[in-house]
Amino acid sequence: MSNILNVGVRALQANQAALSTIGHNIANNATVGYSRQVVNLATVEGQYTGGGYIGKGVEVASIQRVYDAYLTRQAALSKSVSAQDVSRAEKLLQLEELFGTGKTGLGASVSEMMNAFSDVASAPTDLTARTVVLTRASETASRFNDTATQLANLQRGLTEELENSVSTLNTLITGIAEVNRQIQAVVGLNQPPNDLLDRRDQLISEMNKYVQTTTLENNDGTVSVFVAQSQPVVLGTRALELKVANDPLDPTRSELRLVNGSTEVKLQDSMLGGGSLSGLMRFQNEDLVEAQNLLGRMAVSITTAINAQHRLGLDLDGDPGGDLFTPVAMADGAAFASNTGSAAIGISVADASQLRASDYRVTFTSPTTYTVTRLSDGATPAVAPGPPPTVDGLALDITGAAATGDSFLLRPYAQAAGNMHTLFASPRDLAVASPVQASMGTTNTGGLAVGKLAAGSVPAPANVTITFTSGTQYTRSDVPGTFTYSPGTPISYDGANPSAWTLTLSGAPQPGDTLTVGAINPAYAPLDAGNAKALMDLRDMKLFDGAPLTDGYAALIANVGVRAQSAQYAADVSKSIAEDLEAQRTGVSGVNLDEEAAKLIQYQQAYQASAKMLQVAQSIFDALITTVTR
Incomplete structure (x- = not known):
């Protein structure tokens, strides 16, 4: 019974x-x-x-x-990759919106400024036309400033997002350690604590949305969790902490650190793998840096080219022109904390047409030798010997004593756009007259004509008279000998300053025809617009990687647009993969x-x-x- x-x-x-x-x-x-x-x-x-x-x-x-361990792990990793791509794509979309097109865009402002010189070239004494040029220049500087401010705001918002994400991540880390403690307490009962295991897996899955993890099972039923491939954040029942800190080389940027007691270890961006934090850090250190450098290079190149040409003109009172824009001062190279020498590196513009939109790293291989790495593509461009040595259009001013292994980070364009300003507001100070003029002989009989006369210094040197002895030869009053004439071939001043002026002639001269090149008559200077035409011609100057000055902004928005489009495509693909893997995991472990x-x-x-x-x-x-x- x-x-x-x-x-x-x-x-x-x-x-x-x-x-x-x-x-x-x-x-x-x-x-x-x-x-x-x-x-x-x-x-x-x-x-x-x-x-x-x-x-x-x-x-x-x-x-x-x-439970399928493989599918669970793959689903978590795919979520990590998707979170990385989505977070970066969202930020790139915000970045793309900062660079508008059409009449309100920065490119239109630059074009309108350069085109404004055409009215001054037609009427050099018209104060209204001169005022329009200064207004356009001020508007251009203001738009550069505004865009730089918006980029800075985007960086601040990014830092806040990083801090919020790290705070959530630390909560998840603590939660995993606590669940480990609970599992450890019941593992001796020889029955799996299913709900606790699910909870831990879910916490790890949530953690992967922020940063990609790897796990290691321990004999006591707990798991240890690692990020950046080898840095532990959970060791059994012990939880470590992550934090957001300022980059010591650039306080405007952030970096991730692992706090272990009194020790802080920087998490290398390249080792993060996936997760939204990885996407945000990649956006900060690649995409945002590229946009800042492209914008900053535009500011540096435009101000340098316009200032250089404006200094070669005369204002309405006959005085030499000064800078139209504030010369952009580049920050000195930031020394790495591990440096032991006393060297310092200053940066300035050597050739605006050769500038590359990039940061650089200078590493001393000995106290007197060094290599320069272009961080945008990892290349090591050749350094032209000085003094001063130059690389990619930048002049390096190295002072002090370097030690072997010392390194410096150069960010020449990071703050350039925010420091662009016009220097004067009086239309009379606009230097649109050329300091040099060419006068044809009154008895000339040939078809000789001045194609272009470009000034290279102020004031112009003493008069030089060119006398043609035949249709193909001429003599000069400043240099003995006979020279061959070829239409379109530049003729330069050959005195103490060879760049004082450059003359290009056209037409067929007759023997005895003369041409005199020298300083402009002060009485006629207010009526001259030679420098206005030279400033206007800067529109076609090959200034941005071989592209004209007016195309610099188009190249910038194309670069940002391509990055945004590529990131959005990657986000769509990785999101689809993550959804498929989660569906497979749910198909095995989910409730029907x-x-x-x-x-x-x-x-x-x-x-x-x-x-x-x-x-x-x-x-x-x-x-x-x-x-x-x-």
């Missing part, structure tokens, strides 16, 4: 456990990260009798979660309500049958008692 009662009780308890587990699955159908659980039943070992073994029923061997409903009916019937078994046993027992008591 006791055997059938025990069998019935065990069956009742086993089916009750199955029903409870099914109910648990149904209740957690919508719980993120929940893995479906199943009851594993086992036959109780039978009792031997002379007639054979009599079974003792069933028992619950274990309750396990349906139809399947659970079928099992619910199955175990309900088994439970009822078990109860019926107890009812039968009770009836037999009652009949036995009644018979015995008669």
Whole structure:
């Protein structure tokens, strides 16, 4: 009698456990990260009798979660990659919106400024036309300033987002360590704590959205979590902390650090792998830097070229022109903390047409030799010997004593756009007259004509008279000898300052024809517009990687646009992959309500049958008692 009662009780308890587990699955159908659980039943070992073994029923061997470690790991990693691509794409979209097109764009402002010189060239004494030029120049500087401010605001917003993400990440790290402690406390019971394991897996999955992780299982049931490939953030039940700090080489940028007691270790961006933090850091250190450098190079190149040409003119009062814009002062190279020498590096513009939109790293291979690495592409451009030495149009002013291994970070364009300003507001100070003029001889009979006369210094040197002895030869008053004439071939001043002026002639001269080049007559200077035309011609100057000055902004927005488009495509692809892998994981571990409903009916019937078994046993027992008591 006791055997059938025990069998019935065990069956009742086993089916009750199955029903409870099914109910648990149904209740957690919508719980993120929940893995479906199943009851594993086992036959109780039978009792031997002379007639054979009599079974003792069933028992619950274990309750396990349906779990695929590979799919869970791949789903978490794919989420990490997707989060990285999505966060970067979102930031690039914000960056793209800063560089507008059309009449409100920075490019239109530059073009309008350069075109404004055409009105001055037509009427050099018109103060209104001169005022328009200064207004356009001021507007251009203001738009550069505004764009630089918006980039700085984008960086500040990025820093705040990094800090918020790291705060959430630290909460997840602490949560994983706490779940590890709880798992460690029950691991000796030899049954898996399914809900705790699910919770830990979900915390790790959430953590992967911020930074890609790797895990290592320990013998005590805990897992250790690592980021940046080898840096531990969870060691069993111990949680470490991440923080956002200013980059010591550039305080405007942020870096991630791992705090371990009193020690802080920088997490290398290239080692982060995936996660939104990786995407944000990549945006900061690649995309945003590129945009700042492109914008800053535009400011440096335009101000340098215009200032250089403006200084070669005369204003309305006949005085030499000065700078139209404030010369952009570049920050000195930032020394690495590991430097042991006393060297310092200053930067200035040597050739505006050769500037590259990039940061640089200077590394001393000995106290007197060094290499320069262009960080935008990793190339090591040749350094032209000085003094001063130059690289990519930049002059390097190295002072002090360097030590072998010393390094410096050069960011010549980072703050340039924000420091662009006009220097004067009086239209009379606009230097649009050329200091040099060419006068044809009054008795010339040939078709000789001045194609172009470009000044190279102020004031102009003494007069030089060119006399043609034939249609193909001429003499000069400043240099003995006979020279060959070829239309279109430049003729330069040959005195103490060879760049004082350059003359290009056209047409066919006759013997005896003369031409005199010298300083302009002060009485006619206000009516001259030679320098206005030279300033206007800067529009076609090859200033940005071989592109004209007016195309510099187009190249900038094309660069940002291509980056944004590429990032959005990568985000769409990685998001699709992440969704597919999560669907596969859910297909294995997720709860299917139809399947659970079928099992619910199955175990309900088994439970009822078990109860019926107890009812039968009770009836037999009652009949036995009644018979015995008669």
